[in-house]
Amino acid sequence: MAVKRLDLVHLSVAGNKFYKLKYNLEAAVSNHFDKILTFGGAYSNHIYATAEAAKVVNLKSIGIIRGERVEPLNPTLAHAESLGMDLHFVDRSTYKLKKEASLLEDAVKKFGSFYLIPEGGTNELAIRGTSEILKPEDNSYSHITTCIGTGGTFAGMINSLSRGQKILGFSSLKGNFIHAEIKELLESHQINSEGDHQIFDQFHFGGYGKYNQELIDFIWWFFESFGIVLDPIYTGKMMAGIWKLIDEDFFPIGSKILAIHSGGLQGNTGFTARTGIKLPSLSR
Numbered sequence: 001m002a003v004k005r006l007d008l009v010h011l012s013v014a015g016n017k018f019y020k021l022k023y024n025l026e027a028a029v030s031n032h033f034d035k036i037l038t039f040g041g042a043y044s045n046h047i048y049a050t051a052e053a054a055k056v057v058n059l060k061s062i063g064i065i066r067g068e069r070v071e072p073l074n075p076t077l078a079h080a081e082s083l084g085m086d087l088h089f090v091d092r093s094t095y096k097l098k099k100e101a102s103l104l105e106d107a108v109k110k111f112g113s114f115y116l117i118p119e120g121g122t123n124e125l126a127i128r129g130t131s132e133i134l135k136p137e138d139n140s141y142s143h144i145t146t147c148i149g150t151g152g153t154f155a156g157m158i159n160s161l162s163r164g165q166k167i168l169g170f171s172s173l174k175g176n177f178i179h180a181e182i183k184e185l186l187e188s189h190q191i192n193s194e195g196d197h198q199i200f201d202q203f204h205f206g207g208y209g210k211y212n213q214e215l216i217d218f219i220w221w222f223f224e225s226f227g228i229v230l231d232p233i234y235t236g237k238m239m240a241g242i243w244k245l246i247d248e249d250f251f252p253i254g255s256k257i258l259a260i261h262s263g264g265l266q267g268n269t270g271f272t273a274r275t276g277i278k279l280p281s282l283s284r
């Protein structure tokens with residue numbers, strides 16, 4: 001088993017978000033937009049990465065954040081704001097309308113024209129980007145694993161599997177709706193894979209953002225054993241899931257596993273601030 005460290009892919013725009021943002025920012029710049037607008041929760045890796053990436057390419061950024069502004073800002077939002085992201089807080093019911101034309105029309109009136117990146121960052125160009133995560137030299141692995149939030153990363157990687165390879169997606173969200181959502185995503189983006197894929201929806205540890213002591217203990221054990229920091233929202237759940245599957249002899253003898261570390265470590269500081277639970281600190 002090997003771990004592909006997307007958490008180290010760029011100094012500031014870490015993880016799968018680097019790939020999801022890459023062609024979106026290129027499109028924003030080449031179409032002469034001066035700002036991008038996106039949505040996210042208060043601890044969002046996507047908000048953090050978008051603020052970082054916009055700064056790198058000299059675009060202004062606007063973040064529509066779910067919930068009220070609470071001072072002091074948590075580490076994720078404080079960092080995004082320090083990078084120049086213009087944060088706007090909307091109540092939860094308004095936020096639910098985020099995909100709807102009315103909210104976007106209001107935003108255009110308020111901010112002028114902007115390049116829109118959807119919540120979680122998944123769109124056609126994001127999937128083009130995540131199709132580049134697997135490289136030709138990764139062909140020798142029989143199993144690839146990745147985390148699932150919106151599924152944009154999983155979908156892009158399915159796109160680039162080789163014949164005989166299988167990708168396992170670990171959903172961080174509770175519920176079997178994710179199977180239909182991924183199916184819909186693959187159809188709407190016309191993804192036909194040479195490989196195989198399977199979604200696991202039983203390793204959510206209570207749901208998105210939820211955790212238990214077993215997960216925290218696993219993250220510490222993994223760090224002490226391998227020196228790799230995981231996050232409790234995505235990569236910790238996936239890795240704990242892989243270990244469980246290994247225990248259950250899911251992987252045939254001779255399997256070669258490539259686990260994608262999709263990043264998300266910026267959230268660990270906020271997690272500790274929110275819960276008081278210490279996590280391994282960043283190591284490079």
Ligand SMILES: *Cc1c(COP(=O)(O)O)cnc(C)c1O
Nearest residue numbers: 045149150151152153262263264
């Ligand atoms: C955003 C994120 C994901 C989920 O990616 P999707 O493309 O939305 O499925 C997984 N892992 C980490 C660390 C993330 O930040």
